[in-house]
Amino acid sequence: MWDLSSCALSTARLRGATYADARVMDVRHRDVSTKNGEVGTVAESVSYGIGIRVIANGAWGFAATDRLTRAGIQACAAQAVAIAKASALTKRADVVMAPEQPFVDSWQSPFLKDPFEIPIESQLDLLLSADAEMRRVKGVTLAETGMSFRKLDVWFASSIGSRIHQRKVSSGCGIVATSFRGSEIQKRSYPSSFGGQHALQGYELVESLEIVRHAPRVAEEAVALHGAAQCPESTGTIILDGSQLGLQIHESIGHPIELDRVLGQEANFAGMSFLTLEKLGKLRYGSEIVNVVADARLEHGPGLGTFAYDDEGVSAQCTDIIKDGLFTGYLSNRETAAAIGLARSSGTMRAESWNRLPIIRMTNISILPGQWSPGDLVADTDDGIWMETNRSWSIDDRRYHFQFSTEIGWEIKGGKKTRMLKNPSYSGITTEFWNSCDAICSRKHWTLWGTPNCGKGQPQQTMGTGHGAAPARFRNVKIGSAFSEL
Amino acid sequence: MTRARIHASRPAAEQLLSDAELRRLAEAVFRASDADETEVHIDVVSDALTRFANNSIHQNVAEQNLTVSVRTVYDGRTARATTNRTDADSLRQVVNASASLARSQPKNPRLLPMPGPQKYARVHRFVGRTAQASPADRARAVRGVCELAAKRDQTAAGIFTTGAMQFAMANSRGLFAAYRQTRAEFSVTMLESDSSGWAKANSPDVSALEPLALAVRASEKAERSRQPHELLPGRYTVILEPAAVLDLVGFLFYDFAATAIRDQRSCFNRRMGKRVLGRNITIWDDVTHPLQTGAPFDGEGIPRQKVLLVDRGIPENLVYSRAAAKEMRKRPTGHGFALPNEYGEASMNLVFAGGKSSVDEMIASTDRGLLVTRLWYIREVDPYEKVLTGMTRDGTFLIENGRIAGGIRNFRFNQSVLEMLSNVEALGPAVRAAGEEAFEMVVPPMKVRDFRFTEVTKF
Numbered sequence: 001m002w003d004l005s006s007c008a009l010s011t012a013r014l015r016g017a018t019y020a021d022a023r024v025m026d027v028r029h030r031d032v033s034t035k036n037g038e039v040g041t042v043a044e045s046v047s048y049g050i051g052i053r054v055i056a057n058g059a060w061g062f063a064a065t066d067r068l069t070r071a072g073i074q075a076c077a078a079q080a081v082a083i084a085k086a087s088a089l090t091k092r093a094d095v096v097m098a099p100e101q102p103f104v105d106s107w108q109s110p111f112l113k114d115p116f117e118i119p120i121e122s123q124l125d126l127l128l129s130a131d132a133e134m135r136r137v138k139g140v141t142l143a144e145t146g147m148s149f150r151k152l153d154v155w156f157a158s159s160i161g162s163r164i165h166q167r168k169v170s171s172g173c174g175i176v177a178t179s180f181r182g183s184e185i186q187k188r189s190y191p192s193s194f195g196g197q198h199a200l201q202g203y204e205l206v207e208s209l210e211i212v213r214h215a216p217r218v219a220e221e222a223v224a225l226h227g228a229a230q231c232p233e234s235t236g237t238i239i240l241d242g243s244q245l246g247l248q249i250h251e252s253i254g255h256p257i258e259l260d261r262v263l264g265q266e267a268n269f270a271g272m273s274f275l276t277l278e279k280l281g282k283l284r285y286g287s288e289i290v291n292v293v294a295d296a297r298l299e300h301g302p303g304l305g306t307f308a309y310d311d312e313g314v315s316a317q318c319t320d321i322i323k324d325g326l327f328t329g330y331l332s333n334r335e336t337a338a339a340i341g342l343a344r345s346s347g348t349m350r351a352e353s354w355n356r357l358p359i360i361r362m363t364n365i366s367i368l369p370g371q372w373s374p375g376d377l378v379a380d381t382d383d384g385i386w387m388e389t390n391r392s393w394s395i396d397d398r399r400y401h402f403q404f405s406t407e408i409g410w411e412i413k414g415g416k417k418t419r420m421l422k423n424p425s426y427s428g429i430t431t432e433f434w435n436s437c438d439a440i441c442s443r444k445h446w447t448l449w450g451t452p453n454c455g456k457g458q459p460q461q462t463m464g465t466g467h468g469a470a471p472a473r474f475r476n477v478k479i480g481s482a483f484s485e486l
Numbered sequence: 487m488t489r490a491r492i493h494a495s496r497p498a499a500e501q502l503l504s505d506a507e508l509r510r511l512a513e514a515v516f517r518a519s520d521a522d523e524t525e526v527h528i529d530v531v532s533d534a535l536t537r538f539a540n541n542s543i544h545q546n547v548a549e550q551n552l553t554v555s556v557r558t559v560y561d562g563r564t565a566r567a568t569t570n571r572t573d574a575d576s577l578r579q580v581v582n583a584s585a586s587l588a589r590s591q592p593k594n595p596r597l598l599p600m601p602g603p604q605k606y607a608r609v610h611r612f613v614g615r616t617a618q619a620s621p622a623d624r625a626r627a628v629r630g631v632c633e634l635a636a637k638r639d640q641t642a643a644g645i646f647t648t649g650a651m652q653f654a655m656a657n658s659r660g661l662f663a664a665y666r667q668t669r670a671e672f673s674v675t676m677l678e679s680d681s682s683g684w685a686k687a688n689s690p691d692v693s694a695l696e697p698l699a700l701a702v703r704a705s706e707k708a709e710r711s712r713q714p715h716e717l718l719p720g721r722y723t724v725i726l727e728p729a730a731v732l733d734l735v736g737f738l739f740y741d742f743a744a745t746a747i748r749d750q751r752s753c754f755n756r757r758m759g760k761r762v763l764g765r766n767i768t769i770w771d772d773v774t775h776p777l778q779t780g781a782p783f784d785g786e787g788i789p790r791q792k793v794l795l796v797d798r799g800i801p802e803n804l805v806y807s808r809a810a811a812k813e814m815r816k817r818p819t820g821h822g823f824a825l826p827n828e829y830g831e832a833s834m835n836l837v838f839a840g841g842k843s844s845v846d847e848m849i850a851s852t853d854r855g856l857l858v859t860r861l862w863y864i865r866e867v868d869p870y871e872k873v874l875t876g877m878t879r880d881g882t883f884l885i886e887n888g889r890i891a892g893g894i895r896n897f898r899f900n901q902s903v904l905e906m907l908s909n910v911e912a913l914g915p916a917v918r919a920a921g922e923e924a925f926e927m928v929v930p931p932m933k934v935r936d937f938r939f940t941e942v943t944k945f
């Protein structure tokens with residue numbers, strides 16, 4: 001592969017580029033799903049190509065092609081330079097990047113069982129078994145199951161001398177039971193919504209989830225929700241399960257810390273951020289027990305945001321985002337790091353595939369565990385609501401005001417989980433919410449959740465991100481406004 | 487097989503294949519297959535996008551890609567495999583991958599034989615000047631917009647994209663369908679310190695976009711919404727510009743699917759034939775409408791039919807894939823997704839009947855209400871009542887005594903689309919609207935009473 005990227009870099013240089021990098025990628029997907037006892041999707045795809053990014057005349061250009069011949073790559077590199085020169089027509093200043101050292105390395109994410117080596121029959125058998133278990137429960141009107149796998153090889157080369165090969169294997173699996181009765185559709189998902197749990201792991205992830213064992217409970221809860229009480233409208237205490245807290249982190253911490261948003265580069269689509277530069281090191285983002293990191297290193301766990309190097313050739317790092325409640329760090333790349341005077345990029349440039357430009361993306365944005373157990377947390381709560389598994393999520397374009405709803409809730413009275421509640425929702429202002437956090441469960445209850453469907457950029461890119469979280473408690477939260485009487 | 491592709495740096499039009507080249511590619515796949523039946527999808531994309539922010543271009547990209555997707559059928563079993571490599575070995579591999587996946591699964595007794603040759607409506611959505619647009623063409627347009635922003639002490643951000651795509655399908659029963667289309671889109675946000683405005687348009691024809699005029703509109707919205715006031719949440723009369731209407735009603739696109747009704751996840755379950763929307767709401771699915779885009783055939787190769795979905799407030803008809811049609815004893819309408827899939831079909835080309843009121847007339851007729859330019863981050867809260875939540879964005883105004891009184895802080899809404907479409911007081915002419923949450927459709931601006939805003943944000 002290195003001859004292909006060398007060809008790209010030398011052509012770019014000859015055409016006038018002062019910087020160039022090239023990513024050759026070979027991407028393989030498998031998707032398997034069932035619905036109501038029948039096979040839904042069985043599909044595989046492979047995609048292979050090169051993305052070439054250059055600076056010429058002080059401005060950026062990017063071109064990508066699937067034509068991996070010498071002539072195709074030369075043409076693509078020339079196109080990237082021509083595009084950069086067109087960008088320079090509106091240039092206000094030359095692109096400046098924070099310094100970075102060259103790396104020559106090869107890395108593979110660890111996995112025990114290659115999911116592409118597992119026979120389709122076995123995968124379908126497992127899904128159809130879980131599907132059948134859900135349909136065994138009277139009142140289930142729709143049972144859905146799915147698995148998805150991705151194997152990715154990336155050969156990154158840059159004009160500063162980096163030559164990095166990475167191989168990543170990720171897996172995902174989940175089940176959903178839906179029940180339609182009267183004028184109500186209720187559903188339950190396991191182990192989370194968005195297709196379940198996803199991680200930088202092999203088929204061992206699927207096996208660890210034990211979907212067949214969980215299927216009856218999931219189905220029974222979906223049906224039982226019809227008879228549950230409506231979540232009341234109030235201001236009070238909520239406890240979020242780990243998967244919901246993961247999404248809360250994603251939306252109200254992960255996105256606002258993206259430095260490209262802060263600097264206005266996403267203003268037209270994804271929006272901007274309330275975390276303007278003067279807030280760094282000064283804003284009380286959360287209560288003193290809130291500690292959040294952006295950690296792409298393998299030692300953080302096999303998350304969807306785990307890698308050895310980002311797609312700009314910067315090594316994986318751990319950045320303190322919130323330390324003892326104080327806002328301390330952004331997600332940056334080489335260009336935005338230089339723009340705000342940082343010595344180095346925090347290593348968060350990621351591209352969906354070879355045909356997309358790397359942009360700043362979340363890695364694993366995780367809250368560090370506290371000391372509580374879920375049982376003690378409930379026992380310590382006199383009046384509250386336990387909310388579990390995301391159903392809908394929405395936040396404004398500066399990441400201030402959010403509203404989430406979950407699939408299921410349980411009322412907590414006198415330190416005990418009591419009746420089931422349907423249609424739970426809560427809303428708030430980001431910093432007020434995180435400052436109301438007064439308890440986080442311990443490492444034992446902490447999971448590195450995978451969010452496979454984060455959209456950003458134009459053309460839009462879908463990226464997987466990781467979010468380590470454990471159940472946590474929040475006080476004085478607005479509850480139920482999604483269904484309030486107005 | 488060596489691809490008959492030309493030079494990567496040449497314009498988008500030259501990246502597309504002739505019908506003869508498409509057929510040769512399909513035939514190479516058929517030759518490599520020993521399946522009972524074989525189907526080939528060929529997708530070609532040649533797109534470029536110029537992105538600007540802070541009054542300069544900061545991202546500027548182009549891509550070329552061709553994918554070949556093969557579906558084989560062996561004794562009632564089917565599966566799909568896709569590749570973007572088109573040499574002979576790769577085509578053999580993708581056929582073998584599809585065969586291996588198909589043979590590994592249980593027989594599907596409801597799998598239908600592939601359709602034979604079909605006849606399609608003629609649509610012309612390929613405009614040469616769009617396919618020929620260069621990075622310099624886009625950069626010059628963006629420069630004009632950035633200069634306008636600088637002159638007005640505003641900051642511009644947005645995109646200008648141009649490109650061409652091609653989709654063809656063929657099967658071993660002789661079906662062949664090919665479609666090509668160009669696409670141009672310009673979107674701009676103009677920002678001030680405490681306000682913003684937005685405008686967007688797309689068309690197969692780049693010359694129809696008028697980037698500077700869109701920028702002027704966005705700029706004026708930013709100017710008029712300075713120093714926004716905070717209003718209390720509540721139910722308000724709203725005037726929704728077409729982009730806002732689109733991003734709400736776009737959530738209905740799957741509810742008209744026969745498979746969604748069968749699976750009992752459509753909001754029209756138990757509501758078909760009943761008046762659940764206002765009498766002034768009529769909706770078709772019509773790919774041939776002059777303001778629509780898209781291929782005149784579906785992922786199964788069936789011609790897309792014009793379907794009257796809602797007739798004066800009453801949901802009357804659904805769209806059907808071949809399998810759903812057989813099961814429900816209907817005729818397929820040409821809205822099926824590529825097989826295999828679990829979703830069946832969807833209405834991808836919604837066209838709403840419009841009215842005669844202009845947005846200005848709607849404003850003039852409103853004593854107190856809100857004008858909404860655009861919505862953001864819309865998600866479904868209640869699938870059966872079709873309650874959606876989201877935020878207003880980039881130009882939300884208070885109307886008092888028939889005039890715009892000024893900008894307001896952005897609201898969160900929790901609103902049933904079914905209720906909204908029962909409360910429409912006035913409709914404007916239907917236009918091709920472009921938003922961010924739904925794909926483009928033909929919808930009118932609407933004046934809606936009792937729109938439900940539940941909370942307000944900080945800006």
